[in-house]
Amino acid sequence: MKTKVLILGAGGAIAQHVIGFLQDNKDIELTFFVRNASHFSANQTLGTHLIEGDVLNEQDLDRAIKGQDIVYANLAGEVDKMATAITATMKRKGVKRLIFVTSLGVHNEVAGKFGEWNNRIIGAELVRYSKATKIVEASGLDYTVVRPSWLTDKDETDYETTQKNEPFRGTEVSRKAVGAYIAAIILDPARDSKASVGVNKPGVYGDKPDFY
Structure with a gap:
């Protein structure tokens, strides 16, 4: 039986890489959820579905989540409100596995000068991402919160991971590498x-990303 995977925010750059890693896997059935289908560029292949809707619209979200095995959310904007809506709908529909992308810094885990720089640059956004992270962690679902470092478009898949209680040091990571990590979770829930x-990318440590 195929594993049914819903991708919320399927038009995003990381999500596009996840789709690329998974779309030829015959054991995976993908559903793409986007705000505007006319702007969606991923190739649809056999075993994929497309839903146009708004994550904050209860009917749209109900329709999308019903019958899924895994929900992968890669969203921006009111992510705290979205986290509340997604987790509530998943519990109502009996769907347990959630992958939710937030940001480095949500646990105040980025130490030293890099942490100070990161908080100065994205501190306002971190408030919502931190709230979303707490909502997901308190949901009772089988979740993975993904906290990428500063993102690049490099064509590479090298990454290393740290857990919540470990310091976050790496200053960058490619979107493709984050996509590879998320695809690996989907294949091994x-x-x-x-x-x-x-x-983050291994071996790239410093006070801020080199490209900034």
Whole structure:
């Protein structure tokens, strides 16, 4: 039986990489959820579905989540409200596995000068991402919170991970590498269950990303 995977925010760059890693896997059935189908560029293949809707619209979300095995959310904006809506709908529909992308810094886990720089640059956004992270962690679902470092478009898949109680040091990671990590969880849903996981490129440490 195929594993049914819903991708919320399927038009995003990381999600596009996840789709690329999974779309030819015959054991996976993908559903793409997007706000505007006309702007969606992923190739639809046999075994994929497309839903146009709004995550904060209860009927749209109900329709999308019903019958899924895994929900992967890669969203921006009112992510705290979205986390509340997604977790509530999943519990109502009996769907347990959630992968939810937030940000480095939500646990105040980025130490030293890099942490100070990160908080100065994205501190306002971290408030919502931190709230969303707490909502997911308190949901009772089988979740993985994914906390990527500063993102690049490099064509590479190298990454290392840290857990919630470990310092976050790496200053960058490619979107493709984050996509590879998320695809690996989808293929092995027991991986990093009930965990908040930092994702960064190995060996790239400093006071801020080199590209900034």
